[in-house]
Structure formats: structure tokens, C-alpha cells
Amino acid sequence: MSSLAVGNADTAADAAPGTDRSRPPLRRRIALIPTVTLLLGALYCLLPVAWVVIAATKSGSELFSTFTFLPGTGFADNFADLSAYRDGVYWQWMGNSALYAGLGALLSTVVSAFSGYALAIYRFRGREAMFNVLLAGVLMPPVILAIPQYLLLAKADLTDSYLSVLLPQILSPYGVYLSRIYAAAAVPADVVEAGRMDGASEWRIFTRVALPMMVPGMVTVFLFQFVAIWNNFLLPYIMLSDDERFPITLGLYTLLEQGANTPALYTLVITGAFLAVLPLVALFLVIQRFWSLDLLSGAVKS
Amino acid sequence: MTSTSRKAYGVKGAPYAFLFPASILFLLFFALPIGYAVWLSFRKVKVSGLGLGSGARKEVWAGLENYTDALTDNELVAGALRVLGYGCIVVPVMLGLALLFALMLDSEKVRLAPVTRLAIFLPYAIPGVVAALLWGFLYLPDVSPFYFVLEKLGLPQPDLLDGGPLYLALSNIAVWGGTGFNMIVIYTSLQAIPTEVYEAARLDGATPLQIALRIKIPMVAPSLVLTFFFSIIATLQVFNEPTTLKPLTNSVSTTWSPLMKVYQDAFGKGDIYAAAAQATIIALATLLLSFGFLRAANRRNKQEAPR
Numbered sequence: 001m002s003s004l005a006v007g008n009a010d011t012a013a014d015a016a017p018g019t020d021r022s023r024p025p026l027r028r029r030i031a032l033i034p035t036v037t038l039l040l041g042a043l044y045c046l047l048p049v050a051w052v053v054i055a056a057t058k059s060g061s062e063l064f065s066t067f068t069f070l071p072g073t074g075f076a077d078n079f080a081d082l083s084a085y086r087d088g089v090y091w092q093w094m095g096n097s098a099l100y101a102g103l104g105a106l107l108s109t110v111v112s113a114f115s116g117y118a119l120a121i122y123r124f125r126g127r128e129a130m131f132n133v134l135l136a137g138v139l140m141p142p143v144i145l146a147i148p149q150y151l152l153l154a155k156a157d158l159t160d161s162y163l164s165v166l167l168p169q170i171l172s173p174y175g176v177y178l179s180r181i182y183a184a185a186a187v188p189a190d191v192v193e194a195g196r197m198d199g200a201s202e203w204r205i206f207t208r209v210a211l212p213m214m215v216p217g218m219v220t221v222f223l224f225q226f227v228a229i230w231n232n233f234l235l236p237y238i239m240l241s242d243d244e245r246f247p248i249t250l251g252l253y254t255l256l257e258q259g260a261n262t263p264a265l266y267t268l269v270i271t272g273a274f275l276a277v278l279p280l281v282a283l284f285l286v287i288q289r290f291w292s293l294d295l296l297s298g299a300v301k302s
Numbered sequence: 303m304t305s306t307s308r309k310a311y312g313v314k315g316a317p318y319a320f321l322f323p324a325s326i327l328f329l330l331f332f333a334l335p336i337g338y339a340v341w342l343s344f345r346k347v348k349v350s351g352l353g354l355g356s357g358a359r360k361e362v363w364a365g366l367e368n369y370t371d372a373l374t375d376n377e378l379v380a381g382a383l384r385v386l387g388y389g390c391i392v393v394p395v396m397l398g399l400a401l402l403f404a405l406m407l408d409s410e411k412v413r414l415a416p417v418t419r420l421a422i423f424l425p426y427a428i429p430g431v432v433a434a435l436l437w438g439f440l441y442l443p444d445v446s447p448f449y450f451v452l453e454k455l456g457l458p459q460p461d462l463l464d465g466g467p468l469y470l471a472l473s474n475i476a477v478w479g480g481t482g483f484n485m486i487v488i489y490t491s492l493q494a495i496p497t498e499v500y501e502a503a504r505l506d507g508a509t510p511l512q513i514a515l516r517i518k519i520p521m522v523a524p525s526l527v528l529t530f531f532f533s534i535i536a537t538l539q540v541f542n543e544p545t546t547l548k549p550l551t552n553s554v555s556t557t558w559s560p561l562m563k564v565y566q567d568a569f570g571k572g573d574i575y576a577a578a579a580q581a582t583i584i585a586l587a588t589l590l591l592s593f594g595f596l597r598a599a600n601r602r603n604k605q606e607a608p609r
Contacts, residue, residue, distance in 0.1 A: 030411055030412070030413045031409055031410060031411040031412050031413075033406075034405075034406035034407075034409040034411075034412040035406075035412050035413045035414060037402065037403070037406045038403060038406050038407065038412065038414065038415065038418035038419075038422070039414065039418060041399070041403050041418060041421075041422045041481075042417070042418040042421035042422055044478070045421050045422045045424055045425055045478065045481075045482065046421050046424070047440075048433070048436040048437055048440060048478070049424065049428075049436075051436065051439070051440060051447070052436050055439070055445070063445055064444050064445065067447070067450055069447055110323075111323045111324050111327065112324075114320045114321070114323060114324065115320065115321055115323075115324040117320060118316070118317040118318075118320035118321045119317075119321075121317075122313075122316065122317035122320075124314075124317045124318070127317070130321065130325075133328070134324070134328065136589075137328070137332050138535075139535060139585075139588055139589060139592050140332070140336070140585060140588075141538065141539045141561060141581070141584055141585060141588060142539065142541075143539070143541060143561040143564050143565055143581060144336070144339060144564075144581040144582075144584060144585045145331070145332065145335050145336070147335075147339065147564070147565075147568050147574065147577060147578070147581060148334075148335035148336070148338040148339040148342070148578070149331060149335045151338065151342075151574065152334060152335060152338060167327075167330075167331065168331045170327055170331075171324055171327035171328055171331060171332070176324060196313070202313060202316035202319075203316075206320070227426070227427060230429065231428075231429035231430060231431075233429065233430065233431045233542045233545075234541060234542065237545075238565075238569070248429075249429045249431040249432065250431075252431060252432060252435060253431055253435075253545075253546060256435055256438075256546070256549050256550075257549045259549070260549035260550060266439075266445075269435065270439065273432050273435050273436060276429075276432055277427075277428055277432060280427045280428065280429075281424065281427055281428075283427070284424065284426075284427040285420075
């Protein structure tokens with residue numbers, strides 16, 4: 001929005017002096033230091049992404065012989081090689097990641113919405129204790145949870161299954177925390193009380209009145225969870241041994257592990273990394289404007 | 303049953319019903335595993351005879367043996383020191399950059415702010431494993447543009463994946479991945495400051511730098527505390543990045559960080575008892591550090607409140 005106004009910012013400021021907050025006319029030019037600093041920061045953050053985009057176009061020999069930021073000619077071949085690698089196991093990994101992250105984030109959001117609503121709206125015995133115990137979960141290092149989780153799921157004969165990766169990620173202490181803050185901010189107590197006056201059941205008040213008010217916050221929780229599960233490496237690393245069920249992070253890691261001994265696999269790893277980044281970057285670009293960042297600052301202020 | 307009593311009953315039971323799924327999941331996937339890990343940490347396997355036959359390997363009570371072993375384990379202590387060194391680079395650099403970028407975004411007359419904000423936040427969307435993989439290739443002499451440039455300029459080409467530079471290489475991955483997220487948290491709370499505050503300061507003749515140092519930074523102190531807190535926790539738990547770099551260099555051992563050591567003992571050596579004791583120690587250290595930090599932060603806030 002304001003980026004579109006970059007080219008004609010001066011005319012825009014002239015046309016609408018009222019919207020321009022007390023800018024001394026002498027210093028109307030751009031602030032050089034902040035702009036350059038931010039550009040350098042953006043450059044640093046985009047560098048590896050730009051590199052992988054270009055490197056994915058190189059054939060195996062070009063990768064080691066031509067300058068890294070010079071595009072190559074091998075993208076179509078790399079793509080075909082990657083798709084053919086072990087009967088297309090790469091696409092299986094992508095599908096698995098979509099399943100873990102999509103279904104996992106959905107279930108996680110539902111559980112978070114229930115819990116956040118209950119913790120925000122009702123006064124009941126054990127409320128704060130329950131909230132604090134849940135929050136302590138945020139501090140638990142993942143390895144510490146994952147090892148006994150593995151041992152327990154092994155006893156239930158569930159390790160190396162889709163469920164072993166899906167189930168432990170449904171409850172997110174951070175999701176509950178955000179949902180509580182959002183429910184407290186978005187659902188007025190009067191509205192809940194009015195629903196009760198009308199004789200609606202608690203469930204009906206939640207689904208018909210409160211939940212629609214909570215939707216923007218829940219979208220944020222869903223996205224946080226989607227990214228967190230998509231990016232998770234440790235849990236599947238511990239739980240899974242059959243690579244048919246690997247998510248993309250674990251798949252790429254095993255590919256890199258093999259590639260370390262056979263540089264011919266480097267192009268596969270690089271092309272795989274490039275394609276793995278695409279869906280998340282696309283999702284990120286589409287949704288970043290919908291992210292309610294106020295929620296984050298709300299979380300900060302409380 | 304009258305309608306009022308039914309309603310009262312419904313209201314009373316409702317929060318518990320809403321919290322039921324979370325409670326079940328918490329018990330099964332948080333409480334039970336933690337309890338089990340603590341239980342295991344006090345156990346060990348006793349091998350009788352040659353260790354053959356079904357009754358030869360027996361789990362017995364070990365008392366604090368696993369804990370004393372862990373605390374005197376050089377490998378674990380060395381890992382903790384490595385992570386300490388790593389954290390001393392990551393946390394100040396990442397939060398310093400996050401604060402700098404947030405202040406720059408918030409400054410007047412800055413151009414391209416939405417585009418650069420998005421670019422700096424972008425690494426948040428990239429999995430840690432993929433980030434480590436991308437940077438890993440950028441550190442490899444054969445494919446790296448840095449080495450290409452150094453070679454053309456005739457400058458020495460240090461090994462980025464060994465010794466001291468390895469710390470910088472690993473820290474860089476964490477800084478790259480985390481700066482954007484922290485920047486957004488700080489920037490959002492900067493945006494919440496009413497502009498009248500700046501107007502007043504400007505009328506008093508304050509420069510933008512003075513406004514940043516004397517007004518903006520103190521006012522976003524709570525979000526700085528929060529980002530600091532989460533950065534420390536994330537640093538203590540570093541696992542993915544060194545694990546991903548491991549195939550690319552011999553300098554990252556399987557026990558580089560304490561959590562890697564826990565993983566190695568549990569699944570490499572199969573000694574889940576030692577691993578459980580180490581995991582418990584790391585969890586306790588994390589909790590102690592967190593609460594100590596939060597208390598210190600609270601005390602500071604209270605002292606400053608009357609002003």
C-alpha cells in the first residue's frame with residue numbers, strides 16, 4: 001500500500017498535507033540511514049533464498065564450475081531427477097508435510113479455541129493453576145518431551161506411524177496462550193451474558209456468538225501452528241524410521257546426509273530445498289497481510 | 303429440573319468441558335512423558351552373568367547415580383560451554399539487529415518499509431533444517447559465492463565450518479532465522495506508542511536519535527524482555543542447525559549441544575536412563591533460568607513504576 005506511494009510520495013504529501021504528520025518542509029527528503037539499513041537487512045535475509053533459486057537451475061557440473069549467482073541450464077533436468085528419485089518419494093514427503101501441518105494445525109486451533117475461550121470467559125476453580133501448568137509446557141525443551149513420548153508411543157505400538165507425529169503436536173501451549181488473550185479481547189462478557197439471558201446453552205453461545213468473533217485470532221493461531229509443524233524436525237526425526245512417512249524437513253535432511261558422500265546428489269538436495277521453500281513462502285506472502293499482528297503486541301503487553 | 307438449575311449446572315460444568323480435550327492431551331503427551339522421564343532417570347539396567355537370557359538384564363533403582371554421572375560428564379559440560387559461547391553471540395546480535403530494524407521501520411520518511419519488513423521477516427517461514435542446509439552450502443568452498451569472491455581478490459579463505467568460525471557460522475543461521483520475528487514483535491509495540499509523545503519531545507528539541515534512545519527503547523522494554531526470554535530458551539535448545547550441518551563437516555560432533563548429547567545417548571547408545579537424567583537436568587536449568595529471569599525483569603519493572 002504505502003510501498004506503491006514510494007515514487008510519488010512528495011506529490012502525495014502535497015496533495016494531502018493534513019495526513020502528513022507535522023513534517024518540517026526542509027526535511028521532506030527520504031531518511032537515508034533508515035532506508036539503507038533496512039535495504040541491507042533485506043539483502044542479508046534474501047541472500048540464501050536468492051542463492052537457492054539460482055543454484056536450483058544449475059546442472060551438477062555447473063554447480064561447481066560457474067559463478068554461484070549465474071543461472072544455469074539444468075532446472076528441468078534437476079526437477080525430473082528429483083521427481084524420479086526413488087519413485088517420487090520427494091513428493092510423498094511434501095504430501096506428508098501438508099497432511100501433518102494442515103490437519104495438525106486445524107486440530108490444534110480447535111483445541112486452542114476451546115481452551116482459550118474457557119480460560120478467558122469463565123471464572124472457575126483451578127483456572128490459573130491450569131493456565132500456568134499449560135504455559136510451563138512452552139518451556140519444556142522438545143527433546144525432553146520427545147524421548148519419553150517416543151518410549152510411551154512405542155509401548156502403545158504407535159511409533160513410526162502418522163499418528164506418532166500428529167498426536168503430540170495437537171496441544172500447543174503457545175496456541176492456548178494466544179487464544180486466551182484473543183478471546184479475552186474479542187468476546188465481551190456482556191454478549192455472553194446476553195446469550196445466557198436468552199436461554200442459549202453454553203455450547204450454542206460459544207459456536208454461534210463467540211467463535212465468529214474469535215475467527216481472526218484463530219486464523220493467526222492456525223498459521224503459527226501450520227508453520228511450526230511444517231518446520232518441525234525433531235519429533236519426526238525421533239518417531240519415524242520408514243521414509244514413506246517422512247515430512248519434507250526430515251526427507252531433505254536424509255537426502256543431504258547421503259549427498260555428503262556423493263556430490264552428485266547435491267543438485268537434488270538444492271532443487272529439493274528450493275521446491276520445499278516455495279509453498280511456505282507463497283503461503284507467507286498471501287497471508288502476511290491478514291496476520292493480526294496486534295495479537296502479538298497484545299501478547300507482549302499482558 | 304427447572305430451567306434455572308439446568309442453566310447454572312451448564313455454566314458450572316462448561317469450562318471443564320471446554321478444557322477437556324486440552325487436559326487429556328496434556329496428560330498424555332506432556333505430564334505422562336515428563337513423569338516417565340523423571341522415573342527413568344532414577345533407574346538403570348543391571349546385567350547379571352554374561353547378560354544373556356531373558357532374566358539377565360534387569361531394570362533396578364539407581365538413585366542419583368545417573369545424575370552424578372551426568373554432572374561429571376566432560377562431554378555434557380563441554381556441550382553446555384559450546385552452547386553458552388554460541389548464545390553469547392546469537393542473543394545480543396539477533397536482538398540488537400531486531401531492535402535496530404524495528405526502530406528504522408518506525409522512523410519517519412523511511413522508504414520501502416513494507417517491502418524490507420517483509421523480506422526481513424521472510425526467514426521465519428523457512429524451516430530451520432532448510433535454513434541450515436542453505437547456509438551450509440553457502441559455507442562450502444566448492445559452491446560458495448563468498449569463496450569465489452575471496453579467491454578472485456586473492457584473499458585468504460578461512461574454513462567457515464571449523465574452530466572459531468564454526469560458532470559464527472552456526473550463530474549466523476540462528477540470527478538469520480530469528481531476527482525478523484523479533485523485529486515484528488518489537489515493531490508492533492513501537493506502533494502502539496501514541497505519536498503525541500514524540501510531538502512533545504520534538505517540541506523540546508529532541509533529535510530522532512534521542513527520541514529513539516530516551517523514549518522508544520524504554521517504552522518497548524516489556525517486549526524486549528519477552529524476546530530476550532524466548533531467545534534464551536531457543537538457544538538452550540539448539541539442535542536442528544548443528545545436526546543439519548553435521549553431514550557437511552567433521553567439526554560438528556554428535557554431542558555438539560547438550561540436547562544432541564541427550565539424543566545420542568538415548569538413540570545412539572541406547573542408554574535411555576542416562577539420557578533421561580541429562581534431559582531432566584536441562585529442563586530444570588531451563589526452568590530455573592526462566593523464572594530467575596522473569597523475577598529479575600519484574601523487580602526492575604516495579605522499581606521503575608513510581609517514576
